[in-house]
Amino acid sequence: MTVDTIEREEIQVNTQTVNQECKRTVAIAVDGSKHSNHAVQYAITHLLNKDTDLIILLHCRPTYVIPPWNDVNYNAYHARVEKGYQAESRDILARALAEFKSNGFTHVQAHGIFGDHAKEAIVDFVNVRMKGAVNMLVIGSRGLNKVSATVLGSVSDYCTHHAHCSVLIVRPDMNASIAEKKDVENFDVTAGNPSVATIKAI
Numbered sequence: 001m002t003v004d005t006i007e008r009e010e011i012q013v014n015t016q017t018v019n020q021e022c023k024r025t026v027a028i029a030v031d032g033s034k035h036s037n038h039a040v041q042y043a044i045t046h047l048l049n050k051d052t053d054l055i056i057l058l059h060c061r062p063t064y065v066i067p068p069w070n071d072v073n074y075n076a077y078h079a080r081v082e083k084g085y086q087a088e089s090r091d092i093l094a095r096a097l098a099e100f101k102s103n104g105f106t107h108v109q110a111h112g113i114f115g116d117h118a119k120e121a122i123v124d125f126v127n128v129r130m131k132g133a134v135n136m137l138v139i140g141s142r143g144l145n146k147v148s149a150t151v152l153g154s155v156s157d158y159c160t161h162h163a164h165c166s167v168l169i170v171r172p173d174m175n176a177s178i179a180e181k182k183d184v185e186n187f188d189v190t191a192g193n194p195s196v197a198t199i200k201a202i
Helices: 036-045 074-102 120-129 146-152 155-162
Strands: 002-005 011-014 024-029 053-061 108-114 134-139 166-170 196-198
Touching: 002 166, 024 036, 024 120, 036 074, 036 134, 036 166, 053 074, 053 120, 108 134, 120 134, 120 155, 134 155, 155 166
Parallel strands: 024 053, 024 134, 053 108, 134 166
Antiparallel strands: 002 011, 011 108, 166 196
């Protein structure tokens, strides 16, 4: 596994060379949270084909930096914070990539993208950078109730309405989150399996 930093500050973490026989490209947004990790596990177990799918892992790091009031050298401070952002992004991608490798997947790419709004950066990567090559986007749900989702906005909701591909939203693991009632409100449980919402399919 190699980690490279591109001039435009995009991070790429790659496994083996992609097989030209891959029949489907599936992008998965990761952020290191329990919801994201659950989405990865669901995709590995129920969705992906390790022989014919190309998996693209995406992590978006912020670009904004708020300087402390007493730091006169903003450029130096910005460089330190950006270095921390990059290190965190590499770590999240490397851990997600290791999970796929441990499950026998070899056609995997990982990209650390950047932007002030993760939802817009993810959609831009899928629609513009990949030029329509992505067949499906998988993203975890934070499990917000209707009021919180309205106030805070939702990455999954934005991707559902703006991504030019099918979008699969993986809801939180009911069994693991049952104690957090607000996170599982209005969700369905079927045979003990996580509830999955396919919000858009084209």
